[in-house]
Amino acid sequence: MFPVQDLDNTVKNIKQGDQLAREDFLESCKPFVFRAACKFCKRVLDWGRDDELAIALIAFNEAIDRFREDRGVPFLAFARLVMISRLKDYYRRENRVAAAGLSLQADSQNNLECARSWEAYLEEEAFREREEEIKEYEVLLSGYGVSFEDLVKCSPRHRDTRRSLLLAARELADRNQLFSELKAKKKLPLMELEKLTGLSRKTLERGRKYIIAMALLINSREDYLYLSSYLKLPSPAEKGVPEK
């Protein structure tokens, strides 16, 4: 299911009626659904035993149909929002006390007004999530001694430099051994990166903070859906590294 940002095109295809692609896509996204559902329910779920996972998968499927690119929300984030709201609905329905009142709302789901408020809710929720996500990211960066101000200063101006540094960050994020080293020591494994990317030590040194920030972002791209899907990361295929 990676890279994150390529999903938009896939979703577009599926919406146009490619049923086979939909099946494949749902299958490949099951881990994501699982993780999101588990996070919301705050317990480890099991496929085939817990209703929550089924509801989440149905919601995910619904999200494919409902997704609109112009909303400015990446698909996975949107799907997560839909899944969470459906799970909330499910819990409310489970609650017998609230059932009577809520069933009415469920019936009037096709009501235009209701749909609009739901949209507004999603939008607001997406915004909130995004804000939280960015703040989380900032905290994460500060753990590595990096601030956004630093990034402004040291982010490479030239497009090619930026590209090569992003590729280096990706390399770092995708190699678990190197990345755990980064996490442990909180500093770049410059030697290894130098060998892997063929970039000069000087360039890496100069873009040190940028590489750290980007590697962190790419590595936990599922946690930072909004940010990572916003980035148009250079395709590693260009470098000859097969993805997926």
Added chain:
Amino acid sequence: MKTQGMIVKVKSNSCIVLTPEGDYREVPLLEGSRARVGQEIEIPQRKTLPYFRFLMVAASLLVVVVLAGRFFPLAPPPAAAYLTIDINPSVELGVTSSEKVISARGLNSDGEQILAKVAVRGLKLQDAVARIVSQAVTDQFLCDLDDNIILATLTVEEDQDPLVELDVVYEAIEKPVKSGGILAEIIIEPVTPKMREDATKTGLSTGKFLVLKKSGEKGVPVSADELGGSSLGNLEKANEISIIELIRGNGKDAEEKNVEAVKNAKPGKARSGIYYDGRKKAPDFEIITGGKTIKAGAEHEQDKNKSESPGKSDVKRRDNSKFVPGNNDYFSDNKNNNSDNKNKDKDNKNNNRNDNKNKDNKTNDSDKNNNNKDKNYNDRSIKDIKNNDKRDEKNYNDSNYGWNNKDKSNNVKNNHNDNNGDDNTRSKWEEKESWIRQKTESTENETGFPGTPLRWPLEFRHLNLHPSK
């Protein structure tokens, strides 16, 4: 192309955005726009050249410089008065109200020549005048044998005090002339601005124009060509006229009127010129201030009061009254006009002086014979003034204002003869003279120019008496 960016951090008036390309940028926030973290905004593109600001600054500086260059030279402070000097070189100086020379133009070829040699712009008026005159002396426009006339005019607005006191101008002219050892007739005449305009139209200097006009009134045939081409001295010779008399006015009537006027008026307001005839071979001279003719001794004092040429400032009234019987009358009657005496009391050094006097008396006799080449040349011009003080006062009292132009030369001669050794004035100037005399006696042959000391002694340098100053 517009770049989008997601705000990752909001600061006080800017925000940090992350672009899809992975670039972090700091973007200024517009006033009043509400930015939220996570919001997607458009990043203002750099519209033009990165050097645009610098170009703007350079362009505006250029504009300022060009404008300044245009406006300032085109609108200098207007000249408040014009002063012309006719030696033979004719020069006109424009003077601002702060007595600074702002324009100088030569009115004939000699004048231009002189101005090319001395820079007078921006100087104080008296400095500029002194420089021009001393340059004229060095360039031999004024030389000792010639009939030297220096005619200066100063434009004075009607009913106003002259911008620069005429005495100051007089002093500025007289100083270099004297130190150059030259006898010259100095005329300073206030004129109306109208007169200057008329003169400019005819192409003559104001001074010469004045002469032309006055001679026309008097019926003396002088042509404009004649005036333009030759020096006033030559003119005077050729036509056998006295420029002083010409300019001063004609006849007793005018004079007496002037006397009345001067009596009433404050000294500063006197609108008549200064006429100083130092050109006669005899050491006498007369200065007419405020329309009065005062013969040497008395006038010396009176004149001194106004203009502080060296030696003059040392004259003491008190001393005079002591030394000169009959002086009191003079003072009480007439001196009131010069209530603004600037005399400063200085220590009398009579002792040195008396010695000098005796010598002077002798040398004066020889001067009378026009032996200008005499070694005492310098002494004569200055010393005699002093020696004649008393004589002139007497004469003055006798004539009781009734001086007559035709008698003038007689008086002068008489006065010259009775040098009484009374020395009421004394000054550094005289000290200097005595020093010079001593020096020149020994150095005369070496220098080849009698009366010129090789160097000023240290104690006189601060007086700035040297012609080159």
